Amino acid sequence: MKRLAYLILPLALMACGKTPEPTPLASPEPAPPAADAPTAAPAASVDASASLGAHHWQLQQATTAAGQRIDALFVREDAPITLDFSDGRLGISNTCNRMSGAYALEGAVLRVSRLAATMMACADATLMALDQEVGKRLEGNSGFVLEQGAEPTLKLTAANGDVLTFKGQATAETRFGGPGERMFLEVAAETKACSHPLIPNKQCLQVREIKYDDAGIKQDSGEWQNFYDEIEGYTHERGVRNVLRVNRYERKPVPADASSNAYVLDMVVETENMAK
Template sequence: MKRTLLLALPIALMAACTNTPSASSNGAAPAAEAEAAPAATIDGKQLGANHWLLEAATDSAGKRIDALFVRADKPITLDFGDGRLSVDNACNRMSGGYSLSGGEMTISRMASTMMACTDPAVMALDKAVGSRLEGTLKVQQLDGATLRLATASGDVLTFAGEPTAETRYGGPGETVFLEVDAQTKPCSHPLIRDMQCLQVREVHYDDKGLEQGERGAYGNFYDTIQGYDHEPGVRNVLRVKRYTVKNPPADASSRAYVLDMVVGSESVGQ
């Protein structure tokens, strides 16, 4: 049995404006300036209610910034919460503090993890993203579907909003730890023929990361864990958020599980 510890448990337990356009002689603002004017205020709650996926980026000349799209299947994603911005899907995970004033967002110098990526284009993604997100940006648009930020150099980044699990399920959810065994097993389901179920058991820790009690037997897990892709032959301990689904369909579960992080993994021989 080959064991690989991804993250130590104590770490895993840690909390989980532009100027007003000048009027022309007839009192109307030029059209180009009117379009570029940022929103007067920023709804911080709306920022935190969504994951923001990068869908377009142009420089001051209107040219697409290709360096920001080297991971076509995993767009750069921003998350806002408790005064902090986190950036996912670059080479490293980055984060920094942010503040809002009028139609501007100011982001502090960001810290990042220190992983190396084999693809040079992905490795360069950290700098391409970080250099554009640090400092003061103008918020040109913010609604439930779109966040548009403009940098001092004239780059414009447009993000599409995707509701967070907390938004979709109406609450913060409960943090639980699940151990997923290396292999699935056949299980009976009235609507799915030849279903294979993950084999799962809960693991309990105290606030210092010390395991409490004994692990019980594995059981069939009929739900799905959003964000988790099971690899046969690998046993994982997961930190997940468990939500109560209000008024689920008759054939659906009343619970939803969303992956927060993989705490540890081990390869298990056949």
């Protein structure tokens, strides 16, 4: 059985302002600035936006205005709700469906538009309800407090007084100093023994790269090969074939006894249970 994951990617519109005409030197009174002249964002907001985009934000604590823990937001203890901010868009993962919406940071207020979501049903009723629980606390205006540091903390206070605290983890782009190379890897259902100088009895993933033409048609994938590296964020399940979208980063400097490349899972595109 195959499961395909589709991500809704709304377009972000950008507005341009008009530049005001310079005031003539002979004018006795300064000319008023144009009403729609763009203004520079405060330095604090710029720094906060940069920090938001440089981290994945995992939910650590959620309490009501009365201080009670909000259990409905911790359905998946091993996979906490995670926020990602990029180019004016907020992405929410580890819910039933992946959710997204536009956001704006205005001083001490985070404004989030109506959230869109993929249309995937979840067998677990509490997980299915998680989307609504998250949406009703993040949509609209929330109080915003960002504490910078080695392990930054983001605190959001919803309109009803609920307080959500997130811990920041550096993104792969932040850790590796730039964007990675996007690629698709097909991972076979079974691993195979492979020779490794440092790991006796190592089992390697069987992987082949998938390429697509300009029309999105899959090309010949080639031969299966031993994959000696790890794919960060991916756990292989025996008997299950996957197609992964990953980002490949170049390590600089290259650690001792490590590959020059690092692979980070972006999403699982296709899954098929090969067990009979």
